[in-house]
Amino acid sequence: MYFFDTLPTHMDYDGQRKAEKLSRIIITLFGVVGLIWGYIIQQFSQTVYILFAGFVLAALVTVPPWPMYRRKPLQWQKPRPECDGTESVMKSKKKK
Amino acid sequence: MHSVLTRGNAILAYSLSVLAVLTFVCFISTVFIDYRTNATMNTVKVVVKNVADYSASREKNDLGFLTFDLQTDLTHLFNWNVKQLFLYLTAEYSTPNNQLNQVVLWDKIIQRGENAVLDFKNMNTKYYFWDDGNGLRGNQNVTLTLSWNIIPNAGLLPSIFALGSHAFRFPVEYTTARV
Numbered sequence: 001m002y003f004f005d006t007l008p009t010h011m012d013y014d015g016q017r018k019a020e021k022l023s024r025i026i027i028t029l030f031g032v033v034g035l036i037w038g039y040i041i042q043q044f045s046q047t048v049y050i051l052f053a054g055f056v057l058a059a060l061v062t063v064p065p066w067p068m069y070r071r072k073p074l075q076w077q078k079p080r081p082e083c084d085g086t087e088s089v090m091k092s093k094k095k096k
Numbered sequence: 097m098h099s100v101l102t103r104g105n106a107i108l109a110y111s112l113s114v115l116a117v118l119t120f121v122c123f124i125s126t127v128f129i130d131y132r133t134n135a136t137m138n139t140v141k142v143v144v145k146n147v148a149d150y151s152a153s154r155e156k157n158d159l160g161f162l163t164f165d166l167q168t169d170l171t172h173l174f175n176w177n178v179k180q181l182f183l184y185l186t187a188e189y190s191t192p193n194n195q196l197n198q199v200v201l202w203d204k205i206i207q208r209g210e211n212a213v214l215d216f217k218n219m220n221t222k223y224y225f226w227d228d229g230n231g232l233r234g235n236q237n238v239t240l241t242l243s244w245n246i247i248p249n250a251g252l253l254p255s256i257f258a259l260g261s262h263a264f265r266f267p268v269e270y271t272t273a274r275v
Binding site for chain 2: 027035065
C-alpha cells in the first residue's frame with residue numbers, strides 16, 4: 001500500500017485549467033466529427049460510439065494527474081522566522 | 097477539477113450534455129421530412145359470413161374474409177432517426193350502427209436493414225374482420241388503407257398514411273361454405 005501513497009495525485013492550478021480545457025475540446029471535437037460521420041452514413045449509433053471514444057480518450061488524457069499538469073507549481077513564500085512561535089522551529093533555528 | 101473524481105465527474109457530465117445535443121440535432125434533422133409514399137393494394141377474394149362471435153356477445157355477427165395484394169417500396173423512408181416501421185392495413189367503412197368503423201386486418205414490422213420492398217400476392221389477413229353487427233354484407237364501400245408508425249431514435253412517433261387506397265364491396269349473400 002505504500003506504493004500507492006507514493007503516487008503523485010496533485011495537479012497545480014494551471015494544470016487543472018489545462019485539463020478542463022483539453023477535455024472539453026476532445027469531447028466536443030469527437031461529438032462534432034461523430035455527428036458529421038453519422039449523418040453521412042445515416043447511422044446515429046456510430047455518432048454515439050464516436051462520442052464514447054472521445055469520452056474514453058478525454059478520461060485517459062485528463063483524469064490522471066500526468067506530469068504535464070504539474071509544471072507550474074505555486075511559488076510559496078519562505079516561512080518568516082519572526083512570526084513563527086512553534087518550539088520545533090525555534091530549536092532548529094538555535095541549532096543554526 | 098482538483099481531484100481524480102471531480103475531473104471524472106466533469107467529463108462524464110459534459111459528455112452526456114454533448115450526447116443530448118447530438119440527439120436533438122438528429123431529431124431536428126428529420127422532423128420535417130415527408131414520410132408519405134405510394135402504396136398500391138387490391139383485394140382478390142372477398143366473402144362474408146354470419147357466425148357467432150364467441151369472443152364478444154355470442155350473437156351472430158358479420159365476419160369478412162379477404163385476401164389482398166400489396167405493393168410498395170419503403171426503402172427510402174429509413175434514415176438515421178428511423179429504427180423500424182410498423183405497417184398496418186386498415187379497413188374503413190360506415191354502417192347504420194356506426195358512422196365510422198376502422199378494423200386493422202394485417203400488420204408487419206420492418207426493421208432497419210430488412211427488405212423494405214413489399215410485393216405480396218394473395219395475402220391472408222392476420223386478424224379477424226368482425227363487424228359489431230350486420231354491416232358487412234352488401235356493404236358497397238369498404239376502403240383499405242395502409243399506414244405506418246415510424247419508431248425513431250429520438251423525437252416524435254408519427255403515424256403516416258400511405259398515398260393510395262383501395263375501395264371494394266362485400267357480396268350481398270352470406271357464404272356458408274368453409275373458407
